[in-house]
């Protein structure tokens with residue numbers, strides 16, 4: 001009766017017994033098998049060492065006096081590669097036991113004086129099992145915490161609300177090693193709330209399409225499915241912002257439960273940060289738009305310039321067969337390339353007279369000023385370096401850093417062409433507008449010195465259809 005109760009629990013622990021007396025090992029095997037343990041037998045000390053090296057054992061029961069080497073020497077070898085195995089030394093008589101100092105040094109958990117009855121030995125084994133179980137619990141927590149610590153920087157670094165949900169769900173599924181998951185996010189936006197649902201595997205039965213309140217109601221109360229973990233996600237003001245649930249194929253462990261709860265807490269906080277960041281990004285974007293329009297409006301001759309540079313940059317990038325995210329990047333860079341001019345005094349920026357070298361030096365600071373304005377928020381982090389380089393030249397005679405050839409990023413080489421082309425075809429206070437054919441001529445002349453010659457040629461192809469381009473430009477008042 002007693003053994004049956006313990007069978008299941010004890011079978012989770014493996015024992016190796018080593019004695020050069022086969023009768024002793026057979027007896028021990030039989031006794032501990034009855035107690036529900038998985039127990040293997042070895043009669044050769046060297047073979048036992050190899051076996052422990054290659055297989056996992058929780059407990060070693062070994063004889064002290066053996067041939068060709070004694071128990072303490074066996075333990076010494078084993079401790080060189082396994083500090084975890086619990087060891088109980090069996091001695092023929094107390095007086096034959098190794099000194100206590102040796103027992104301590106070799107980290108032997110106990111010794112047992114052989115007798116016809118094994119009750120005392122069984123108690124010793126049970127006490128080892130208790131310690132191993134506690135150690136497993138501690139290690140489980142350690143592993144879970146380590147996995148969570150590893151996962152959280154990725155979750156915290158998510159800035160785009162579109163990918164945050166997918167990443168959170170994938171990460172928890174990976175952490176908990178489960179198959180099904182469901183996440184609902186309610187992100188407050190300027191107008192109302194953006195609601196998103198994410199599903200992994202088969203999702204969670206009955207969750208899809210429910211509101212956060214309905215989800216809380218549906219998954220609360222008694223008699224809930226034990227294979228499902230679920231939790232609400234809240235912002236820093238305790239407003240509900242989401243609901244996360246994962247489903248397991250079999251009853252999850254206590255570690256998985258702890259890990260889920262820790263993850264949910266971290267997630268709520270990461271989501272709050274993401275919300276805050278997205279608010280900051282939005283308001284900063286609005287501010288930069290205002291600055292851009294102010295720069296354009298400062299000078300009647302440059303009105304609409306940044307819109308056109310954005311448009312030409314986008315068209316050139318498309319013609320160069322760049323992917324959509326690249327094209328969008330150059331469009332944004334074109335739009336904001338001159339925001340740094342906000343810091344340049346009007347008497348210099350819109351001066352009718354010839355500028356002094358010192359004044360021109362101040363104008364030349366604008367790519368760096370644009371860069372520093374745009375670098376403030378992560379939203380613009382990809383376009384800030386492009387903007388910084390939009391006055392660099394292929395021959396290295398540009399500014400601010402005099403970069404040469406391919407040291408200038410592709411995006412900046414594109415914006416440089418679009419920027420110069422728009423300046424050529426616009427009337428400026430110091431020059432009249434060139435015709436399209438004259439501007440094309442300039443692009444050809446300066447291809448390879450000011451401009452990337454291949455890009456300039458591609459751009460010339462793009463503007464061959466000038467009537468279509470101007471019609472499109474008129475259509476999109478704002479890009």
Ligand SMILES: [Fe+2]
Pocket residue numbers: 337338366390391419
């Ligand atoms: Fe510029």
